[in-house]
Amino acid sequence: MTDHDTGRSGREGGADNTEYRIAHLQERLVREEVAELGMRIESRGNTVVVSGTVPTAECRDTVVRVAKEELGGTPVRTDIVVADPTAPDRPEELA
Amino acid sequence: MIRVAAVGDIHMGPDSRGVLRPAFDTLHDCADLLLLAGDLTRHGTPEETRVVAEEVTGLRVPVIAVLGNHDHQDERPEEVTAVLRDAGVTVLEGEGTVVDVDGTRVGVAGTKGFGGGFAGRSGGEFGEPIMKEFIRYTRRCADGLRTSLEGLDRQGCAVRIALTHFSPVPDTLAGEPLEIYPFLGSYLLAEAVDAAGADLAVHGHAHAGTEHGLTSGGVRVRNVAQPVIRRAFAVYHLEPGAERGTGALAGASR
Numbered sequence: 109m110t111d112h113d114t115g116r117s118g119r120e121g122g123a124d125n126t127e128y129r130i131a132h133l134q135e136r137l138v139r140e141e142v143a144e145l146g147m148r149i150e151s152r153g154n155t156v157v158v159s160g161t162v163p164t165a166e167c168r169d170t171v172v173r174v175a176k177e178e179l180g181g182t183p184v185r186t187d188i189v190v191a192d193p194t195a196p197d198r199p200e201e202l203a
Numbered sequence: 204m205i206r207v208a209a210v211g212d213i214h215m216g217p218d219s220r221g222v223l224r225p226a227f228d229t230l231h232d233c234a235d236l237l238l239l240a241g242d243l244t245r246h247g248t249p250e251e252t253r254v255v256a257e258e259v260t261g262l263r264v265p266v267i268a269v270l271g272n273h274d275h276q277d278e279r280p281e282e283v284t285a286v287l288r289d290a291g292v293t294v295l296e297g298e299g300t301v302v303d304v305d306g307t308r309v310g311v312a313g314t315k316g317f318g319g320g321f322a323g324r325s326g327g328e329f330g331e332p333i334m335k336e337f338i339r340y341t342r343r344c345a346d347g348l349r350t351s352l353e354g355l356d357r358q359g360c361a362v363r364i365a366l367t368h369f370s371p372v373p374d375t376l377a378g379e380p381l382e383i384y385p386f387l388g389s390y391l392l393a394e395a396v397d398a399a400g401a402d403l404a405v406h407g408h409a410h411a412g413t414e415h416g417l418t419s420g421g422v423r424v425r426n427v428a429q430p431v432i433r434r435a436f437a438v439y440h441l442e443p444g445a446e447r448g449t450g451a452l453a454g455a456s457r
Contacts, residue, residue, distance in 0.1 A: 142245065143214075143245040145273075146212075146411065160411070160430070161410060162214075164216075164219045167216075167218070189430075193223050193435050194434060195233070195434065195436070199440050200438070202440060202445075203204070203441065203442030
């Protein structure tokens with residue numbers, strides 16, 4: 109880890125380790141009300157990026173809230189799309 | 204021509220009540236049947252399933268579904284299935300169903316499927332009991348798919364479709380991290396499709412994947428996870444009697 113300065117507050121390699129925090133965020137998103145397995149959560153520079161597609165705006169709000177809670181002081185950037193519920197404008201011909 | 208509408212991974216809950224209904228109400232104009240490729244709910248609760256049921260009740264096209272892993276989360280898949288069946292949905296697990304489209308018999312064989320990975324990079328039935336059971340479970344799903352596709356052939360279906368939640372091929376996973384491919388599907392499903400033959404294989408599960416793929420036997424595969432198709436559903440037009448992957452060898456020789 110490059111972030112050993114912020115990782116020294118008592119539990120090295122534990123709760124303050126970004127890699128483990130990302131893993132814990134992923135677990136929490138699955139466990140909690142959104143049951144979201146489809147988010148991509150990656151460390152980029154000194155931020156964490158959360159991206160993916162969710163079924164509703166409420167789900168997006170929950171993912172953003174949980175990410176900010178779980179990642180504490182680490183800056184979080186989100187790029188989360190709400191799935192489009194409109195009918196398609198054309199079919200695909202497979203013949 | 205047979206018009207197949209399909210979507211998976213709609214992940215409905217109380218906050219998505221009615222979201223898909225306006226699009227689904229247009230289905231009878233553009234499709235002959237609707238396939239639901241699993242993960243219809245978030246946790247597989249009866250309450251969430253009732254939201255799904257309301258979206259599809261009374262549609263003027265037959266609705267055929269498989270469950271996904273999310274629909275198993277609450278460990279009540281029988282109740283999820285019962286709520287969907289009460290809403291008129293045909294729920295498949297290791298079985299097939301036949302839809303008559305203007306005199307053409309269209310067969311759909313379905314299983315949730317499971318993981319294990321893809322040829323040359325897959326888990327095996329070896330070691331700890333839980334590891335053996337992992338792969339055996341996938342194998343049972345794949346066997347059910349093959350047997351149902353074969354049954355549909357014997358029933359004279361001019362078009363046969365394999366419907367799964369997990370992916371039969373890695374092609375449609377492109378965009379997902381390589382490390383999680385073994386949790387996204389299994390080659391055993393593709394082998395079943397190629398052995399029995401089919402005109403199309405439809406799956407969901409891989410939200411970051413891509414829509415288009417092909418089994419090694421030449422059967423077209425489509426990942427219809429809603430985040431992938433970015434619409435309420437996708438529509439595929441199939442010509443009865445067109446070429447199909449009738450067995451891996453036939454496919455490979457084309």
